[in-house]
Amino acid sequence: MSKIALFGAAGAIGRSIASAISAQGQHYRVVGRSEETLRQTFGADPRAEIVSWDPDSPASVEAAAHGIDTLIYLVGVHYTRFELHPELMRKTLAGAISAGVRQILLIGTVYPYGLPQTTPVREDHPRAPHTFKGRMRKAQEDLLMQAHTEGRIRAAVLRLPDFYGPGVEASLLHGAIKAAAQGGTADMIGPLDRPHEFVFVPDVGPVVAKLVGTPAAFGKIWHLAGAGVTTQKALVAEMERQTGRKLKTRVVGKTMLRLIGMFNPVMRELVEMHYLQTQPVIMDDSALQQLIGPIEKTSYADGIRKALMG
Structure with a gap:
């Protein structure tokens, strides 16, 4: 049975993570709104378990998370609907906790930092978003890390810069x-x-696959910087x-x-x-490299x- 689930799997980052997990010989679950899209993207991989969900339905969220140990959260929203980010995180957390999910990793952005006060930016940089999108992403993170602090689930965030590939x-x-x-x-x-700075998308998957298998990663926010x-x-x-x-x-x-x-x-x-x-925002990822070792970029x-x- 799949023990790792990628919620919002069909995008470029999700494909990279799925490829890295599959390369390790692990089975995984991909979760998204469109079963057809998931089958087009992952149907050729025998290690992929395909599950569609309705994030507005508590029963659907819990069913999608059932039997999962680690949830990797990549759920996107339309660029004009960022107010949905905290709402979807709240619903996913409730369903995941109810289903017994042990840990969750959010693939995040630099938006919550707002204007950079240092260069480069480390993980302890203040989160002071001055934009609506930054505030919504910060609210999403706050819900997640509050759940960790309260002991309801183990949680972490991996921030990425702009990407290409x-x-x-x-x-x-x-x-x-x-x-x-x-x-x-x-x-x-x-x-x-x-x-x-830009990160090459195929480089992201191996980092995430290693991070979710590192217990010390949880309870913290991490950076993956670009290739310079x-x-x-x-x-x-x-x-x-x-x-x-x-x-x-x-x-x-x-x-x-x-x-x-x-x-x-x-x-x-x-x-x-x-x-x-x-x-x-130029990120410093030396803490991540100290945690998981050298990162191939x-x-x-x-x-x-x-x-x-x-």
Whole structure:
């Protein structure tokens, strides 16, 4: 029987984690709203147990968590509905605890930190979100860690920076990678010359697989940093070097996002998070490396090459 469940498994990070768990010879459960999507994504892996759920139904949540020891939480919401994050976490926690789940790992973001007060940012950096999305993500984390403090379940958070990789569409770099591989113009959010970091999605899975098997990981928040500090401009240059042709770009800043947002709700939602383009949160993951050992990180040159290959 599967002892590890990935709730919200069908995204890029979920696929990476599932691949790492399967490579260890372990069975795992993938949980999502669409059974059809789950079967398309994981149906070829005999180690994958496919379960659909309705996160608004307590009985469905408990059934999806039944028999599970470790729950990895990747549940996403539409970018215009971030108020759902705490609500879904509350419902999932209740069902998981009722089902006897022993521990839960949330794959989180840098949003709860708000404006960075140091560079790089360590795990003890204040969580002082100044955006709605940051407050909702902080509320989600607070529910989880409160449950740990109260002894109802063991909990931890792994924060990730922006990510990219083969077939990863929900990436700041997706437009550039697609245009570099197929031609056309890359729509990008600028400025492109500010420091940034990205994690290569296939590198995430092995870290998570190791983390959930480390008892000392729980009760804390951890960082997984990217493969060093870079810029979008440098990565575009790397794409040009590898393809041998100039990449056409169309770069929008905060003012243009606000104008486009008058007609496009998703673009409107990007405005408040634009500070991450000008005052980026660069993470220090030395604590994680001390906990689980050296972390293998794909270089940006290799990551871009693999992403361009699709």
